[in-house]
Amino acid sequence: MSALRNELRRELRRESALLHIDWTACDGRGLCTELLPELLQRDEWGYPLSLGYGSNVPVPRALMDAAQDAVALCPRQALRMLGR
Numbered sequence: 001m002s003a004l005r006n007e008l009r010r011e012l013r014r015e016s017a018l019l020h021i022d023w024t025a026c027d028g029r030g031l032c033t034e035l036l037p038e039l040l041q042r043d044e045w046g047y048p049l050s051l052g053y054g055s056n057v058p059v060p061r062a063l064m065d066a067a068q069d070a071v072a073l074c075p076r077q078a079l080r081m082l083g084r
C-alpha cells in the first residue's frame with residue numbers, strides 16, 4: 001500500500017465532511033473522477049464510486065477544495081457536501 005494511500009486513510013479518520021453522490025442524477029461521464037482521482041473511480045458504466053463506501057464518501061481535509069470544485073462543476077448537480 002502506498003504512502004499516499006496510508007496518509008489518506010489517516011486523514012479519513014479526521015475527515016470533516018462527506019461527499020454525497022446522487023447516482024439518479026448523474027450522467028456517468030466522469031468529470032468528478034478526473035477532479036478527485038484520489039477518492040473516486042469510475043464503475044464499468046462510468047458512474048463515480050469510492051471503493052469501501054456507498055454514496056457518502058468521506059473527504060479528507062487535504063482534498064476538500066477539490067471536492068468543492070467537483071460539486072460546483074458537476075453538470076447534473078449530482079454532488080453535494082454533507083456536514084458531519
Ligand code: SF4
Nearest residue numbers: 026027029030032074
Ligand atoms: S461530475 Fe456529476 S454528472 Fe459527472 S460523473 Fe460526476 S457526479 Fe456524475
